[in-house]
Amino acid sequence: MHLVPAAYSIIMAYDQLKLENQLCFPVYAASRLITREYQPLLEKLDITYPQYLVLMILWEEGQLPVNDIARKLILNTNTITPLLKRMEQQGLLERKRSKEDERKVMVQLTEKGEQLQEQAARIPEQLVSQLSKSDLKAEDLIRMKEQLNALIGFLSK
């Protein structure tokens, strides 16, 4: 005898097709809303959110091939390539083929790209201070971050 009869199971299946019952939609919506929250801050630096992510990596790591940047952001290279080209146009970075391995294109910040770090330094805390106005507690957000990272670890292999 089943604990979950077939008919009940089908009802449950249809019930899960309601938007409110899904985990995935909140992640999707939150992602867009967070990007939107960053935008006025990033606009002052004339960059977008994905470009800001690239900059964060380069500020931390220095010179890096395209592939490594894509892997760190869990993005495909066909997303990164035009993004990096736009950033090169803006004079934020340079792309050069590696001498050691000619398949690799090394990406390196220009002086202008380096200097943006100073202006960007206050962005994270501005976002944190925004969030502190909500009911969400810091420890909840930290736990959420860890769980999301666990989820990412599971889904990205």
Added chain:
Amino acid sequence: MHLVPAAYSIIMAYDQLKLENQLCFPVYAASRLITREYQPLLEKLDITYPQYLVLMILWEEGQLPVNDIARKLILNTNTITPLLKRMEQQGLLERKRSKEDERKVMVQLTEKGEQLQEQAARIPEQLVSQLSKSDLKAEDLIRMKEQLNALIGFLSK
């Protein structure tokens, strides 16, 4: 006397510019990975993830104006309009101007759109069964959903 001297505060500010210290990147990355996880299941129905979200709303609510769909998905109408047009091209739904208020465009599923619900009914549980292979516990995911919804509530006004 400050508990957090200025110099220390600046160091903290730069430290937060590391990718690993951010909450926002995990949300952004998880969103894309979840969409990627849906894709092979949705491909069989020949729809994308945002289109699936529209269908879920219409399955639940029936006829609805464009604006209400956009609001439920927290998307702008200029994103929804071409999306709905593509779905109309595929014969999943119909768009008709309302007689009562000619500004409104009512969206309604076709027979084909309605029938997709049956095929889609098993999608959520397939994703849940995928996730159950991870270390993440169901109660953690439920708490995460609630916290994300709280975050969305805060950011979407």
Added chain:
DNA sequence: TTATTTTTTATCGTGTGCGATATAATTTTT
């Protein structure tokens, strides 16, 4: 050494996502 496979990047096409703007219909104000 030659052939095969893998790695790395780039190109192309489709589908979002959104700011800025336009247009028509409705509601509110005067």
Added chain:
DNA sequence: AAAAATTATATCGCACACGATAAAAAATAA
């Protein structure tokens, strides 16, 4: 009722995001 403001949708342009594919270089196998 006429003017002004608001609402609902659409159009346009730009920037991702990714699957499919191509091309060149490097690593590996035969």
